[in-house]
Amino acid sequence: MTMLTIKNLTKSYQEGKKAVDHVSFGLNKGECLGLVGESGCGKSTLARCLLRIEPIDSGSIYFKGEAIESLDERRLHPYRKKMQIVFQNPSAALNPKLKIKESLIDPYAQFHKELTPSHFSFTSKDAFIKQLLEAVELPANLADKYPHEISGGQRQRVTIARAISIEPELIVLDEPTASLDVISQRAVLTLLTKLRETLNLSYLFISHDLAAVSQMCQRILVMKEGQLIDQFSSDQLFSEERHSYTKELISIF
Template sequence: MNLLSVKQLTKLYNGQEVVTNLSFDLQKGECLGLVGESGCGKSTLARCLLRLENIDSGSIFFKDEAIENLRHRQLIPFRKDMQIVFQNPTAALNPKLKIKDSLLDPYIQYRSDLALRHFSFTSKEQFVLQLLDAVGLPASLAGRYPHELSGGQRQRVTIARSISIEPELIILDEPTASLDVISQAEVLTLLTELRQNLKLSYLFISHDLAAVKQLSQRIMVMKKGIIVDQFPCAELFDDQRHNYTKELISIF
């Protein structure tokens, strides 16, 4: 069953195509990897899917509903079900809010539309502790500010915030790029566990083919705004791979 379907999506900046005639499907429960060099249009695609930017042509279907023309309040239930984890957790967290307040913000914003399946709590404080535990962070961090946490801890907080309203799809936009090697491995393991435990779907965007291979069931390869290759992970090293895919393989 397709959770997300993109049909012939094109996005222009200043008259230049940065995403060109792009089509793909993401199935419910899977992690679909999107790999390509920096500047190839991956993050632009993410912003278009989240409706943070309008597309110039094409269609985006989420749960069989066309969303490319939704406006304002029409986007509220959609955004509850599609969340994002950004590359830079420091920029993603309000430096003036304690961690507990950052974690509660999505719940407060969407609570009238929520029917949580995986979290059960009698107070907001208990909810915060459950979220921290879900991403392997101690309860003692709830009252701290972002600058008091390590980079890996901050990224875990942004992941906890993204799962707090139990979305169906999370777009992971280079979630490990700003982390050290040990934190990268830990976050990838965490994301795998969360996908299985919470029945999540991921679009995992990265320039790191090794990380994409570890997390994903299928991989798309993007070059200059165009999807040049799509395949199951098991077929990564097949001879029929696109030449650009082979270039990426040679350096990972």
């Protein structure tokens, strides 16, 4: 089943320069789809557009067959729960004044009316937070700490816990490990792979790290100057058929 279909999505910030230029692709249910390309090629803009965080100029966005590109905020609300994003910098994503448990409960408070929980049950706030921390392999005593009292890797696990707390179907991972050291990167990627399997998630995984993408993803998209110039299954990464730009990216890594 196709989870997400993008057709001819186009977005400009300034006249004559398209940040995203007629991009089309599909993302299957349960898939981890990689998106790579050099800095400034439009990856994050594409992500924000397909999540309807950023207005688009033209094109279509289908979530499980439903066109969502023109929905007003009220009709979009249920889709906001189904599609989540994890950003590069967990420090910016967490309110420094809130304890971890307060940050963790926030999405649930917003969306609980639309939830039909299957993975996490809400018997009490404390029990719910304990389940979330367990799911991202963090100790329960982190709940009472502030973001500055925990490590960068732990903060990123908290933002992942927030994203999964409302049981989304699709998560956009926008360079989720870029701010972490190599050991924490590997641990977070392993966790994300495990969560995709146990929670039946689909991912769009944006990264500069071709090695991580080829390990995590079943298919890979390559963007250059706003356009999608290559797409292939991960086992075809080193194939002779690859676009010359993809080969250039491979040679850099």
